[in-house]
Amino acid sequence: MDCHEAIFGRRSCRNFKNQPVEPEKIQRLLEAALYAPSPANKQPWEFIVTSNLKYNEQIKATSDVTKEKLAVRSGWKWLPVFDLSFLLQAPTLIVVIGDPSRNGAEQFLDDPSPGYLESCSAAVQNLMLSAHAQGLGTLWFSLFEKGDVRKIFGISEDKDPIGVICVGYPEKIGTPPARKGIEDKVTFLD
Numbered sequence: 001m002d003c004h005e006a007i008f009g010r011r012s013c014r015n016f017k018n019q020p021v022e023p024e025k026i027q028r029l030l031e032a033a034l035y036a037p038s039p040a041n042k043q044p045w046e047f048i049v050t051s052n053l054k055y056n057e058q059i060k061a062t063s064d065v066t067k068e069k070l071a072v073r074s075g076w077k078w079l080p081v082f083d084l085s086f087l088l089q090a091p092t093l094i095v096v097i098g099d100p101s102r103n104g105a106e107q108f109l110d111d112p113s114p115g116y117l118e119s120c121s122a123a124v125q126n127l128m129l130s131a132h133a134q135g136l137g138t139l140w141f142s143l144f145e146k147g148d149v150r151k152i153f154g155i156s157e158d159k160d161p162i163g164v165i166c167v168g169y170p171e172k173i174g175t176p177p178a179r180k181g182i183e184d185k186v187t188f189l190d
């Protein structure tokens with residue numbers, strides 16, 4: 001698949017088929033993740049891959065509680081009715097874990113940016129585009145307290161669980177949410 005086709009064709013998937021994902025496809029999208037750029041090539045990421053549904057159930061249970069809490073805090077009306085069932089459907093989960101001790105030279109700036117986090121985001125994007133190019137759907141899920149995810153997956157305190165990526169064959173893909181255009185988001189300077 002052409003790179004632009006992958007970029008413009010990828011959509012967040014919240015409806016997965018009851019169909020396992022071939023290990024070779026998981027292998028390929030992990031390789032794509034590992035090819036992401038990172039400051040000073042620090043590669044500040046680790047991944048946990050599981051197809052054991054007990055983890056889906058645990059994530060769903062904890063995220064339902066978190067969702068209620070966030071609905072109160074935010075006042076957002078859509079949150080209480082936001083159905084997290086896709087967490088139970090996804091045949092494979094990939095937990096993306098950042099290592100905050102592995103930043104590049106940018107950590108010594110007066111106003112440092114979290115290079116490890118930026119790198120992991122690039123890795124997730126590579127992973128999702130590779131998945132799409134292989135006919136798979138993904139969802140970057142983040143509606144959890146990090147402590148809960150650390151407990152579920154046995155992740156140490158010094159590591160940052162950045163996201164749980166749901167991976168599977170899409171049952172249904174929604175219409176793409178609108179994007180603002182170049183005229184709204186870009187400034188060209190002479």
Ligand SMILES: Cc1cc2nc3c(=O)[nH]c(=O)nc-3n(C[C@H](O)[C@H](O)[C@H](O)COP(=O)(O)O)c2cc1C
Pocket residue numbers: 010011012013014139140141142143176177
């Ligand atoms: C950092 C990050 C966290 C996200 N967390 C969630 C999430 O917890 N639940 C969810 O349903 N979607 C989540 N999304 C997906 C976004 O809602 C989605 O990317 C956005 O609405 C644009 O839709 P698209 O991915 O189909 O283009 C997340 C996306 C990003 C980049």
